Each structure stands twice: as C-alpha cells, then as structure tokens.
Amino acid sequence: MQLNHIPLDDLTPAKLNVRKRGGKQAGDLLPSIRAHGLLQPLLVRATENGFEIVAGQRRYYALKTLASEQDDTPPVPCMIMEEGEDAQAIEASLAENLARLPMDEIDQYKAFAALSKQGMSTEDIAARFGITTRLVTQRLAIAGIIPQILSAYQKGDIAPETLRLLTMATKTQQRDWLRLFKSDDNHAPEGYRLKCWLFGGAEIKTDAALFDLDDYKASILSDLFGEDSYFGDSEAFWMLQNTAIAKAKDAYLAEGWTEVVVLDVGEYFPSWDYVTTAKEDGGKVYVHVAHSGEVTFYEGQLSRKEITARSNKSADKPAKPELTAAMQNYLALHRHAAVRENLLAHQGIALRLAVAQMIAGSALWSVQAEPQKAGKEAVRDSLATNKAQQRFTEARSDIAKLLDLPLEAGQTVVPRREDYGAGRDLHRIFRKLCDLGDDEVMTILTFVSAECLSADSAMVEVLGKALGVSLANDWSPDEAFFDLLRDKQAINAIVGEVAGKDIAAQHITSTANVQKSVIKACLEGSRPAKVKNWQPGYIGFPMKGYTDKGGLRAEQLWNTVSKIYKKT
Numbered sequence: 233m234q235l236n237h238i239p240l241d242d243l244t245p246a247k248l249n250v251r252k253r254g255g256k257q258a259g260d261l262l263p264s265i266r267a268h269g270l271l272q273p274l275l276v277r278a279t280e281n282g283f284e285i286v287a288g289q290r291r292y293y294a295l296k297t298l299a300s301e302q303d304d305t306p307p308v309p310c311m312i313m314e315e316g317e318d319a320q321a322i323e324a325s326l327a328e329n330l331a332r333l334p335m336d337e338i339d340q341y342k343a344f345a346a347l348s349k350q351g352m353s354t355e356d357i358a359a360r361f362g363i364t365t366r367l368v369t370q371r372l373a374i375a376g377i378i379p380q381i382l383s384a385y386q387k388g389d390i391a392p393e394t395l396r397l398l399t400m401a402t403k404t405q406q407r408d409w410l411r412l413f414k415s416d417d418n419h420a421p422e423g424y425r426l427k428c429w430l431f432g433g434a435e436i437k438t439d440a441a442l443f444d445l446d447d448y449k450a451s452i453l454s455d456l457f458g459e460d461s462y463f464g465d466s467e468a469f470w471m472l473q474n475t476a477i478a479k480a481k482d483a484y485l486a487e488g489w490t491e492v493v494v495l496d497v498g499e500y501f502p503s504w505d506y507v508t509t510a511k512e513d514g515g516k517v518y519v520h521v522a523h524s525g526e527v528t529f530y531e532g533q534l535s536r537k538e539i540t541a542r543s544n545k546s547a548d549k550p551a552k553p554e555l556t557a558a559m560q561n562y563l564a565l566h567r568h569a570a571v572r573e574n575l576l577a578h579q580g581i582a583l584r585l586a587v588a589q590m591i592a593g594s595a596l597w598s599v600q601a602e603p604q605k606a607g608k609e610a611v612r613d614s615l616a617t618n619k620a621q622q623r624f625t626e627a628r629s630d631i632a633k634l635l636d637l638p639l640e641a642g643q644t645v646v647p648r649r650e651d652y653g654a655g656r657d658l659h660r661i662f663r664k665l666c667d668l669g670d671d672e673v674m675t676i677l678t679f680v681s682a683e684c685l686s687a688d689s690a691m692v693e694v695l696g697k698a699l700g701v702s703l704a705n706d707w708s709p710d711e712a713f714f715d716l717l718r719d720k721q722a723i724n725a726i727v728g729e730v731a732g733k734d735i736a737a738q739h740i741t742s743t744a745n746v747q748k749s750v751i752k753a754c755l756e757g758s759r760p761a762k763v764k765n766w767q768p769g770y771i772g773f774p775m776k777g778y779t780d781k782g783g784l785r786a787e788q789l790w791n792t793v794s795k796i797y798k799k800t
Contacts, residue, residue: 233314235273235359237307240299242282243274245289258294265294267392268337269367273309286313309364337395338386341374348372348504353536372504373399378406384413394422400500402522404439435462436469440525442476463525471738473525478737480529484517489531492517497741501530509534514542521741553783555770559716560785562611563770564688565604566618566707567786571692571773572682573620573706574699576627581698582678585691601644601683610712619706624682631679634672635664645676646683690789694797696773697790703771709755713768714748723747725778730754732762 264271274288285292292308299305347357354372358365374382376399384390390413398406409429413420421429438445438452438461445452451464463469481492489511495501501520509515515532522528555563575582606612615621632639639645665673685691695701717723727747728736731754739747754761769776774794775786782788 234312235364236310236312237364238276238283238310239307240295240305243276243292243308243310244279244282244284245292246277246284246286258290258297261290261294262297265291265298269364269370270295270309271363271367273311273363275313276310277313283310283312337371337374337392338382341371344368344371345375345504353540354505369502369505370396370399373502375504376403378403378410380410381406384410391422394426397426402520402524402526402528404526405522405524436466436525437462440527441469441473442480442527443472447472469525470741473527474740474742475734475737477519477521477527478740481517481519481740484531487511489517490514492519494519494741495521496743497521498523501528503530503533506530506533506535507539508532509539514538551781551783554719554722554777554779554781555784556716556718558608558611559718561607561688562614562712562716563775564692564786565606565611565615566703567696567701567771567773567775568602568604568685568687568692569615569618569621569624570701570703570706570771571696571699572685573624574701575682575685575695576624576678578699579674579678581695582681585681585685601646601648602685602687603648604687608712610715614710614712617710620703621706627679628683631676634668634676635661637661644683646680688785688789690793693774693786693790694793698797701773702767704765704767707771709751709766709768714752717748718744719779719781720744720747721781722778723751726751726768729778730761730763730766731759 270291272288272291274291275286276283276288277286295305295308344357347360348354352360354365354368357368374395377395381390381395381398385392385395398409401409409420409426441448441463448463448468450468452461477494481494484492493516495518499520501518506518509532511532513534515534518530518533520528520530553560575585604615606615628639628645631637631645635645637645665676668676685695717726723744724736724740724747727739727750730751735750739750750759753759755766769778770784770786774790775784777784777787
C-alpha cells in the first residue's frame with residue numbers, strides 16, 4: 233500500500249461500496265475540511281479507468297462540493313491498495329492513527345514539532361498518521377508565529393486562513409499586523425488583502441535599513457498620525473540595502489562561516505526544516521529578505537536533508553559544480569578549437585606530440601580524429617561561429633588537396649571511428665606522401681596532430697598555456713554562453729569583474745537574468761564597463777573559476793599535470 237496524490241476527476245465511488253444511502257450527504261464534513269484540509273486520505277484501488285473509492289465516499293463528495301466553489305482543485309491524498317490487501321484492516325488502522333491526532337492546528341503543531349525534535353522527517357510523521365506531508369509542513373510552519381497571535385487564534389478571534397498567511401510573515405510584520413488587529417478601528421487585513429499587504433503592497437519602513445540613513449539621498453515620507461517613516465525611492469533603498477547585505481555576507485565569511493546563502497527577495501525560509509548547528513560543525517548562515525525590506529539572518533543552520541546525508545556518509549560526494557555539464561562541454565570545445573589552431577604554427581611541438589602519442593598512446597591514438605561532439609544544438613551552432621574553428625576547417629581543405637584526398641562535407645582527414653574504411657587507402661596516401669617535400673609532409677603531420685588532439689583533455693590545458701593561447705580575437709560571449717551560465721554566485725562575481733564590485737553588491741539579490749543583462753549591457757557599451765574586450769576566466773589557460781565550489785574539469789585536468797611542467 234502506498235500514499236499518493238490523485239486528481240479528483242480520476243476518482244469514482246466503488247459500485248460495491250457498503251454505504252448505499254447518505255454517501256452524498258457530506259455537509260457536516262465541509263467546515264472541518266475547509267479549516268484543516270483533508271486529514272484522512274481516501275482508500276482506493278486502481279481500475280482500468282482510474283481509481284475507485286473503497287473507503288471515504290463522504291469525504292469524496294465533500295471534496296466535490298469544495299471543488300465547485302474553487303478555481304483550482306489540488307490532488308487528493310489517497311492510500312492505494314495492492315492486490316490481496318484487506319480494506320477493512322487498512323481503514324481501521326488509519327482511523328486508529330487519526331484518532332491520536334489532535335484536531336486543533338496548534339495542538340497538531342506541538343505534536344509534530346515534538347516528533348521533529350526526535351529526528352522524524354515530515355515524510356515519517358505523515359506516514360505515522362496517514363496524512364499528507366503538505367499538511368505536516370503547514371503545521372510545522374506555525375513555529376514562526378509570535379505567541380500573541382497564536383493565543384488570539386486559539387480563542388477563535390483569528391481565522392485559520394489568516395493564521396496560515398501569517399506563517400509567511402516576518403516577526404516585524406506579525407507585530408505590525410497585531411497592532412492593527414488590536415486597534416479600535418480593527419483594520420488588520422485578511423484574506424487577499426493580507427496577501428497584498430505582505431508581498432505586494434508593503435511600504436518599506438526606515439527601520440528595515442541595514443545601512444546608515446545618511447547614505448540615502450532620496451526622500452523619506454513620514455506618517456503624520458504615527459511614529460513610522462518610509463523610503464520614498466524604493467530603487468535607491470534596494471541598492472543601499474543590497475550593498476549592506478553583501479558586506480554582511482563578507483563579514484560572516486571572514487568570521488569563518490562555511491557558507492552564507494542569500495535567498496531571493498520574498499523567498500520563504502522554512503526554519504522548522506533546519507537544525508541549529510555550530511559554525512565549526514558546518515552550520516551555514518541564511519539571509520531572508522522580505523518584500524518589506526526587512527532582513528533576517530538565520531545563523532548556524534543546516535537542513536535536515538544535509539544532516540541525513542552526512543549520517544549516511546554521503547557527505548564525501550562532491551558538491552554541485554560551478555558549471556553545468558553542458559556549459560563545460562561548450563567551453564571545452566571553444567578552448568580546444570583555439571589550442572589546436574595555434575598548434576598549426578608550431579611544427580616542432582606538433583612533431584613531438586605525435587611521437588609521444590606513438591610511444592605512450594592516448595585516448596585517440598588509433599589513429600582517429602577528435603569527433604567534437606556537442607551535446608546541445610546551441611553549443612554546436614556557437615562552435616561554428618568560432619573563427620579559429622573556421623580557419624581550421626579551411627586548413628583541412630588545403631591538406632586534402634595536398635593528399636589528393638576527396639572529402640565530403642563534414643569528413644576529416646584522419647577518419648573518425650565511424651568513417652574507417654570509407655575512402656582511405658593506406659598505400660595511395662603513403663605513395664602521395666613520398667612524392668611530397670619535407671615541408672609539405674611536416675605541414676600534414678602538424679595538421680594531423682592537431683586533428684587528433686583530444687578535446688577536454690589535460691593536453692589541451694598544457695598546450696594552451698605553453699602556446700599562450702587567447703580566444704580574444706576568435707570568440708566572444710554569445711547567447712549560448714549566457715544561457716548555459718547558471719551559478720548565481722559566479723554570475724555575481726562576473727558582474728563585479730565587468731561592472732565593478734559596487735554594482736555587484738547592489739545586485740546581490742537580483743535574479744540571474746537581471747545580472748546577466750548588466751553584464752551584456754557592459755559588453756555592448758550601453759553602460760560603463762571596468763574592462764575592455766572582457767573575457768571570462770573560464771576560457772583562459774589555465775581556467776579560473778569564480779567560486780570555491782570546484783568541479784571544473786579543465787581546472788582539475790591542469791592541476792593533475794601542472795607539476796610536471798614546472799621549471800626546475
């Protein structure tokens with residue numbers, strides 16, 4: 233038997249259901265389901281046309297009634313029976329467990345919080361009571377509510393819907409709302425108005441500022457009937473606030489915290505799903521930024537998932553790398569194109585490369601040409617615009633003419649694995665080489681060495697550094713590059729490199745797309761740039777990343793061989 237969430241339209245009452253009368257009379261269940269959600273799942277079994285309800289017919293009709301009143305109906309939690317299971321036993325077990333579950337939301341929170349402190353996950357708690365993980369999550373979120381609001385709710389003065397919305401409010405917002413609630417006018421917003429008050433229409437109080445108010449040069453609005461004052465220019469506020477957040481982040485890192493995570497503005501921080509963890513034990517700092525401008529620093533936090541991973545000895549797994557696989561493929565091909573094109577002007581190195589491959593072998597010494605496989609069409613199209621790649625293709629035509637070797641579109645001088653036996657005659661090519669002078673043969677050997685240079689290999693890194701390769705004249709950041717650039721921390725560092733550290737600080741909470749637009753504007757000349765003809769550290773030799781996350785293959789490849797090439 234398993235718990236799953238099934239669309240309401242896929243459920244039908246079983247024809248053999250023992251309740252023949254009164255099944256559709258479910259009005260008494262509506263208030264409870266409206267207030268608390270569906271606490272006990274339906275018991276169903278699979279049919280050819282969906283699922284039929286073995287137990288829970290009245291709950292089903294109550295949900296149908298609620299669905300007719302709403303625009304969006306969430307899937308229904310259901311326990312799916314397997315063949316041979318006893319429906320009566322399952323239903324009795326669920327009923328027994330549910331009887332242990334207090335009906336009041338605050339009591340449920342206390343019960344769940346106690347189990348959570350014992351190390352039980354939301355999934356474990358849900359399974360214990362036969363309820364959904366979503367319901368457990370909703371109840372645990374009550375941990376962030378201030379006591380005065382909880383007391384008013386338990387007295388029946390606050391509606392359940394209002395309490396749920398207030399779980400997403402900051403402590404300051406909760407206290408502000410409580411003052412409105414206790415005022416004689418009783419103008420505390422509820423429902424949709426409360427949502428707008430929390431997320432869309434909240435003015436930014438001067439109390440929210442992390443910076444010195446003297447640094448703010450725009451207008452400040454004062455409430456003539458109260459003690460509060462507000463920022464008149466939200467854009468100016470956010471520039472200063474983001475800069476202050478960036479400084480606070482640097483200060484935390486300087487204090488020795490392993491990581492400081494700045495959440496997007498308005499992103500909810502489920503504090504109940506995190507465990508207080510000391511700095512020396514890997515605790516992190518999470519920075520919650522509300523739409524109201526208020527900033528909350530959660531120090532020494534570690535998610536339960538991370539703790540579980542550590543206990544399962546999976547902490548040795550490498551962290552998520554700075555660049556995606558597709559981005560690294562993109563960069564590897566561009567860097568490879570530049571290195572082997574530069575190799576054409578260094579015949580002595582090419583000869584030695586060929587001899588080394590003959591003696592020690594390599595990933596491609598069969599011999600076969602580098603296939604230059606691009607995982608994404610955008611990467612393939614981008615590589616075609618690389619000027620070094622274009623010049624290398626022109627050189628291939630010249631070599632084919634020297635050898636009297638007819639090449640079809642896309643074919644290489646050295647056959648790829650799939651092309652072996654297709655138009656390559658060893659003796660004819662050897663006879664032709666005997667007729668050519670040493671310089672021409674050396675030119676062909678140099679080209680063949682370059683065509684067999686394995687992309688995304690340590691040798692590309694070695695040659696790139698030895699030859700002083702630069703992509704500046706052959707490649708510039710294009711749409712494929714920006715589309716594949718995903719790590720927000722790295723993007724912010726690039727903003728600092730291109731536009732300046734102050735601009736990067738001002739955009740520390742901006743979305744990745746907004747920060748990319750700043751970089752593009754600097755490169756296009758529509759806004760001031762700190763450097764001309766900027767090239768990312770990713771295409772330099774050796775490659776340089778922008779974070780401490782690691783996982784950059786080119787960097788790892790260079791590190792494995794760099795000691796060999798150090799001058800003694």
